Structures are given as C-alpha cells and as structure tokens.
Amino acid sequence: MSNYTNPEDRAESRDRELKKTLGFWQVMFFAFSSIVGSGWLFSALYASSTVGPASIISWLLGFVLILFLTLVYAELSGMLPKSGAIVRYPHYTHGGLSSFLVAWAYILGAATTPAIEGEAITQYLSSIFPSLTSNGYLTIWGFLLVAVMTVIFFLMNYYSVYLVGKFTEAIGWLKIVIPLTTALLVFTLYFHTSNFTNLPGGFLPYGASSVVLALPTSGIIFSFIGFRQGLEYGGEVKQAQRNVPLGTIAGMLLGAFVYILLQLAFIGGVDWKAISTSPGNWAALSSTVLSNGPFYELLKLSSVPALVAFSVILFVMAVASPLPNVAVYMGTTARAFYGSAAAGNLPSSFLSLSKRKIPYVGLIASLILGIVYTIPYPTWVYIAEFGTLSVVITYIVAGPSLLTLRRVAPDARRPFRLPGAVLISALAFIGAYLIVYWATFSFLWGVFAAVMLGFPFFLIYTSSNRYGVSRRYALTIGIPYWVVLIAATYFLVYQRIIVPYNSTSGAGLPISLQYVWPFVVYIALMVALTFGGIWLIRGRANEEGRIHMRAGLWMLVVLFSAVILSYIGQFGVFKTPIVPFPYDTILAALVSLGLFVWSVRSGFKTNELEVALKTSSADQAGS
Template sequence: MSTISSLTLSGKLRRDAGVVGLLLASTTSIIGSGWLFGAYHAAKIAGPLSIGSWVLGAVIIMLIALCFAELAALFPRSGALVHMSHASHGEGLGRIWCWLLFLAYVPVPAVETEAIVTYANNYLPYFIRPGSEGLLTTTGFVACAALLGIMALLNLMVVRWLLNVNSTITWWKILVPVLTIIGLMMASTHWSVMSAAPDTYKLSGMFTALPAAGIVFSYLGFRTAIDLGGETANPHRNIPLAVIGAVLIAAAIYIMLQVAFIWALSPADLAHGWANLSFKGEMGPFAGLAASLGLGWMATLLYIDAYISPGGTGLMYVTGGSRILFAAGEMDAGPQWLIKLNRNKVPWLSVLVMWVVGAIFLLPFPAWQQMVNYITSITVLTYGLGPIALLVLRRNLPELKRPFRMTGASVIAPLAFICSNLVIYWTGLKTNSFLFSMVAIGFVLYAIYYHFVMRKPAAAFGWKNISWLLPWFGGIWLLSWLGGIGGGRGVIGFGWDILLVSIWSVIVMALAMRCALGANETSAMMERMDRTS
C-alpha cells in the first residue's frame, strides 16, 4: 500500500456538514470585509454607476459559480478545486493549479485581519501609519498575526462544531448589513446625490471598480462549500444548492448596501467630486456615515461587526485553504504530511501552514486595498480553469451521471472564462506584472526541482497538457501592458480592450481544449481519485 493510501485510510475526514452549514459557510466567506469597505471604494471610482458594478460583479460570479456547481457535484471531496485540474489536464497542471489555489487562499485571512485593525484604528490609533492610506505599523502587523493565530486555533475543532460556530456568526453577518441598509435609507435626506458631480466619474469606472474596489473579491467566497465537499453526507445535492444560494444572498445584500451608502452621502461630501469623496470616519465608511446621520447605535453596531464579519470570513478561508493543502498531499502535489489529521479529523499541519504563510503575506501588501487587488487577480485566474474543465469533462465523459447539470454549458462556460480574463485585465498592469512574475518564478523553481532534484522524466511532467498556459498568461499580460489601467501604455482604448480580451479568451479556450487529456486518461484519473476519497 502506498504512503498516500495508508495515510488517507488511517483517518477519514468527518462528513458532518449539512446543506445549511455549507450554505452559511459560503455566505460567511462572501460577506466579510468587502461589505465594510467595498461600497466606499466603488463610489470613489464609479460614482453612482458603482451600483451597476455590484450587479455586473454578481452576474460574472454567478456564471463562474454555475460552472463550479456542476463540477463540485462530480468531485464531492475536500479540496475539490485541485482534483478538477487533475481530471481535465493531468498531474502537471494539477500540481501547478494546486499551488496557485494556495496562493489565492492564503492571503484572504490576512486581508480580513487588516480590515479588523483598520476599523479599530478609528479609536485605537496604533495600528495604521498616519497618512499612509492604510499601511500597517509594527503593532498592527503583530495584531494581525495574532488574529490569524486565533483563526487557526478555531480551525482545529471538529468540522461540525466549526460550522455551528460559523452559522451563528453568519446570521449576525446577514442581520447587520440588512439593518444598515434600512437605517441609512430611512435616515438619509440627500437622495439627490445620485446625480451629483456627473463629470467626476466615467463609464469605464464601472468596470475597473470590479477588482479595484474589491467587488469581485467580495463575491469570491462561494467556493467554501466546494472545499468542504468531502465533509458533507450528501454532496451531490448540498454543494450546488449552497454555492448558488450563497451568491444570490450576497448579491442582494451588496447591491442594496451600495444604494444605501450613496443615498446617505451629503452634497458636502462630494464637494471635490466622487474621486475625492471624503467624510469624517472614512476609515470606517459605514460607521462614519451612521454617526454623521445621528445613528449612534448603528455606528456602535458596525464597529462591533468590523470584528465579526471579517473574522468569520477569515475563519472559513483558513478552513478552505487547509483543505486545498490536504488535497495537494492526497494527489501527491505536495508533501505527505499535509494530510496528517488530528484527533478531530482536521488536517492540522495544513492549518498551521495557512497561519504562518498568511502572516508573511502581510509584509508585501500591508494595506487592505493593495492586497485585495492581488487576491482578486490570482483567485479569478484559478477560477478560469473551471469553465475549461467543465467542457473537457462534458467532451470526455458525456455519459457520466451528473447530479447537477447546468443548462447551456456551451454558452455559459465560454462567457465565464471571458469574464474571468476581463477581471484579471481590469486589475491593471501593476498588479498583473507582480502576479505573472510570481507565477513564472514559482513555475521555473518547480520545473528545476522536478527535473534536476527529483530526476523525473520530462514526459511525466505533462508539458503537452500545460503548454496553453504560456499564451494565456502571456497574452493577458501583453493586453494589460497595451491597455490603460494600472500603468499600462494606453494604446488600447476602452471598449476595444474588452473586445480584444474576449477574442483572446476564445483562442486560449480552444488551445486548452486541444491540450486536455483524452477520454481514457480522464477516466483513469477519475478512478484514481475515487480510490483516495
């Protein structure tokens, strides 16, 4: 018996998560720091068009979520996103995708702790450097690292207990935004600001706000139900319901929060235009507005929620990220100790890695909005594989029983892939240059380790199956360089850039389908994964 099999069989993950637990796990992962800051940053970028940004963000994420809802029902195991890549393009892509997923998960708890200390800095001014747009002090860094440690400790509980704690947190996280919407809309007397300062924002801002204001970031948590797929007794029904339901709940809340935020502004707040939107308490935007409207009770409630909402999201991302690491060990894409379980059947060493590396991520991105851009870009990059994997499995295994079958996959999957690439493009050249540089460095180091340290044959690396990644990543970076967002050259104007990214996405998708595994190889990989479930 192999090391993988013996370790896996020695202790299975507990299947304690029900449909409500999964729904609330995804919902609490979505409703985190994004609702506390997203409306403010979106309004600065897109003015009243920011309402459209949240609607567009919901549509984009729903397209992606529908693809993953079908896939997740086919891979009812923890860390399912890792297994999907193995089934579509083999072990080479699976290993690469595994670590890209880890890099997408690990900074999220860190950014949630930054949101907590940013709000706390309004009354304990020790965490943020004055006049630095949110950069952490040394005290702020230590506080964030400690909060990450608490999230890690809570993740060592039995998953049923963890989800019970999360369910309680989630009801609070839904109630407070709803009360905020009602309170601000009832107290506001400045609804005319919807048409204020029309020359200080552009239509293009509605699109660039998607990554820059944290809108897409705010919706990304739907995948938590997928990550816990191996810990629910009825994954085929529970996962699709949880994924789709969480996106719908969050979309309704986020859109109305943006409406309420804009209505609560006064003309004086916009004296210098939307881009220079400023008011007392803007480091805690909703609490600041509530205080200015005389809603002291709401301001207090929001400061309390500034601990609970980001904390709950960070907690669930530590859970999801540790399951990605668990799957990495399970599929031999990472060290075998990653699948070592504690007495509660929790991969405790994977949880420890999430804590340590998460703290390190506080260093290169010591401000909420800076880290959000990176997280949005790399996470949507990892989501881009979902629509491709869906079409590969539809082609290779047409007779496979699908507990949830998405209607119109031939249209929805390409649209989801195009939208993923557009969001990456809209993050701008600066963020994408960092992202693709990090991916390139990591890939080169892994290739060297694989060929020269492990001395494995080139044929086993899967070069043929991953060759489409270079034109994908390289093409998006080139379009970012030619575009006018985040330091681009400005050669491509607004509208044309959307067209070119869409065309390139279709070309890349065709390449990806040509490089995918054949039907027999996909069947063999699915059988291998069944043996580890």
C-alpha cells in the same frame, strides 16, 4: 506502469477518513459569510471612489460574471465533491502542469484572506484605538492583534471543522440582519437621491472604463469569489453531491442581494458637508474619515439619533463580521495544500490528518503564510487586490474542466447538470480572463511574477518526482530561471516602468522607446526561459509527463497574454493607451475565446480522474 496515480490513491483513502459533519446550512454560510466578510465594510466606499454612482452597475456586472463561475463549479462539485476541490479539478482534466499553476496561484491568493480580514477589523478598531495604524499601515500593535486572531482561528480549525461551521453559521445570520438593517435605516432616514444624478459628473463621472476597473480593484470581485468556500470542504459535507452545489448557489445569490442594497444605501447616504468634500468628488471619498469605517462613520456623522445609536451595533458587527472568514479561509488554504498533495505537486505529508481528521500540515502552513502576508501591505484594498487576482487566475480553468468531464466521463452522475454548459463555460472563462485583464498593469505585473516564481518548483519537484526527470537536471533549469525572473522583474519592469509610472501619480507615461524596450526584452526573456524550460524537461520526461505538460501549455499562454494585453491596453501605464477602451476589452475577449477553445481541446482523462470516478461510483453504490 507509471506510479503517478499513487498520490490520488492515497488521497482517496484519506478522503474517506475525513469527518462528514457539515450540511447545507454550513455550506451556504461558508459561501455567504465569505462573500459578506470584510467586503461589506469597505468595498462600497472603494467602488464609489472609483466609479461614482455607477458603481451599482459594477456590482451587477461582477455578480453576473461570478455567477457563471458559480454555476460551473456547482456541476463540478456535485459530480466530484472533494476537499481541496479547486486545485484537484484541473488535475483531473488537464494534468500536472495546469494543476500546479492553479494550486500555486490559489494558495498565494487564499492565504492572503486571514490577513485581509484581520486588517479590516484593525482598520475599524483604529477609529477607537488609533495606535493600531499609522498613515494607513499597521503598527506593531496592529500587527500583533492580527497575528493573535490568526492563531486563535488556527486552533479552532485544528480542533474541529464542525466548530468552524457552527461559528460561521451563527455569525452568518447576524451578517444577514445587520447589513440589511443598515441599508433599510439609510433608505428611510438619511437618503439623498440627488447623489445619483444631480451632482457634477452625473451618474458616470469617470467614464465607462471605470465600471470594469472597479471590479478587481475595489473589492467587488474579492467579495464575490468567497462563493468557493463550501467547495473546498466538499469531502467533509454530508450528502455532498446535493448540499455542496445547492449551498454554494444559495450563498452566492444571498450575498449579491445584500451587496447591491448596501451599495445603493452608501451612495445615497453620503453627506458631502459632513465629510467636508465638494459634492460629486467621489474619488476623494477614500481619503476622508469614511476610510476608517465607511458605514460606521456614515451613520455616526448623520446626526440622526436612530442612526447614531445603530452605529454602535454596526461597529461591533464590523469587528465580528470578518472573524468567520479568518477561520474559513485558513481551512481553505489548508485544503488547497491537501489538494495539491493529492495531485502529486506537494509531498504526501500534506495529506496527513490529525487525530480529529484535519489536514494539519497544510493548516500549519496556512498559519505561517497568513501572518507573513500581514507584513508588506498598507491597507485592506491593496492586499485584497493581490488576493483577488491570484485566485481569479485559478478560476479560468473551471469551464474547460467541466466540458472535458462532459466529454471523457459522459455517464458519470451529475446531481446538478448545468443547462447551456458550453455557452456558460465559455462566458465563465472569458469573464475570469477579463477580470484579470482589468486589474491594471500596475498590479498585474507583480501577480504575474509571483505566479511564475512557482514554475521552477514544478520543474524541480513534480517533474522529478512524477515524470522521471533527473532532479539534478531539473535544478540546472529551475535555479537559473529564478535568478533571471527576479533580476529581470526588478530591473526591467519595476525600475524601468513601475517606478516612473508611480511618479506620475497615475497620470500615465508617454509612449516612448524608453518604456517599451524594457517590457519587450522582459517578455522575450521570460517566454524563452519558460517554454524553453518546458521543452527541455519534456525531452527527459516519461510519456505521461509529456502528455501532462502539453495539456497545460495553454495555461502559461493565458498568463503571458494577460500581462501583455494589460501593458498595451486602457489599464496599462501609458497616458494614451496603445489600444484604448473599449477596443482593448474586445481584443482581450477575443484572445480569451481562442484560449478557451484551445483549453477545451487540451483536456483528457487522467489516471487521477479514473481513480476519483471509481471512488465516487463506489460511494454512491454504498450510500
């Protein structure tokens, strides 16, 4: 009999040791506070710069797409509340390959958030302390400030998850009051209705494609994906089967309400004379003084006494608002490491708990990653986009996991049972896929390469530890894969495509063999290496390993298809897209629908799921 269930067996015993100290309000505020983190400080500005007044449509569309995912995870979390849930669910239903890819991408994305929130605080503080930033980049003083904040919240997480919950709840109430008061004051004292329709370009100055472009690139999706935070602490929540799904949904709805009001207030609050910009030039907003702190500068420039006075309160809140997210996301990343170890994709040491029952090994890893991520990115919007894309990739598996669980575990208790599950699961899958596609090739190529960089770890670690493959044999495949991936990405994509594209300042490249052949060769190389590697490893794997790898092939196709469609579509590198909008989006939706059907059919009842279901049944019987 395979020993592949051992990591989950040990994880279940560790799950029982976790302290259940969180309740409904903490779960709700984990979700709400993570949604209304640094996003409310900057995303209204970047959305307006990308779309203009129609950015309100972008927020509504983003809300609907992420709501589908929220509802899917509500059923999953009610059925199996787990710490490290996001990376454990795909393992229960689709095995080791899909869960490894999800875990790798999720850790890449989640670990960026402490840096994102720290940079947001630093950008606001730079209005008073200009030495913190220089030309949009953190100075050494700015970097040290972010690093100190990260260490402080590491210590808070290490001490007690209960303390993190209470801190988040306390700041969360302020994050309801201050943003809503800001919007109300602008509506009543400084609102310019002419900004919506009476300016050059009108309501939709940059075309319909800008509405979807804004979702992944301006902080909208980055903000909304904060809904997941309560899910990641599921094993530490009292009455988790009730409190996790209800708290998650409540936090999502409240966050969306706040953002839509803030976006309306920002559009109406822009005074073109005060910022010395020609009326209707929305794209220029991100290069004005508003980029230092959109709402703070908006109120300060208004010359309305009540607004100027309130700007001081808003500034203090702008600094305090992202702080809980640094703490929560650091804990989230730690639990992602914990969940990966539970799936057998990381050493069991990541399941170790401190005396206070905290997964401390993953917490230390998240501290290191949080500091490292601060170094390479210039401003909030760039690192937010990288984090958004990496995390949204992981949400693609949610719908297939739900429908697989409906099929293989029909009698399991589901406190929240999603109506219209097939339709909503399909929409959640398609929506997540489209968000990744809309992110533009100029960002997606890097995320694709970063995710694929983890693939050899699966071959070398997971396949040898769990599927009976010789470590030496796996190394002969994994190491050449890294060498070719890095070299091909740099020389064929970055040097041959991205550098020339960047030199056009976004205007786009002409369709030419000069820019086509490098991409074709790159994709051909990576397809051959990736699927060839899987084929070779499967030939040496045990029966369970072969099943797990076959069940996860669709996830690899998701990654390759998204980057190929991004290259040829509206959001690619060409001045005249090969497939223009909206046909590109229709094509991407159809491709994702086919992948959704494949993913659902690939699901099966893993040994890990059987262990989790037995434990869940025992917990229910004992409660």
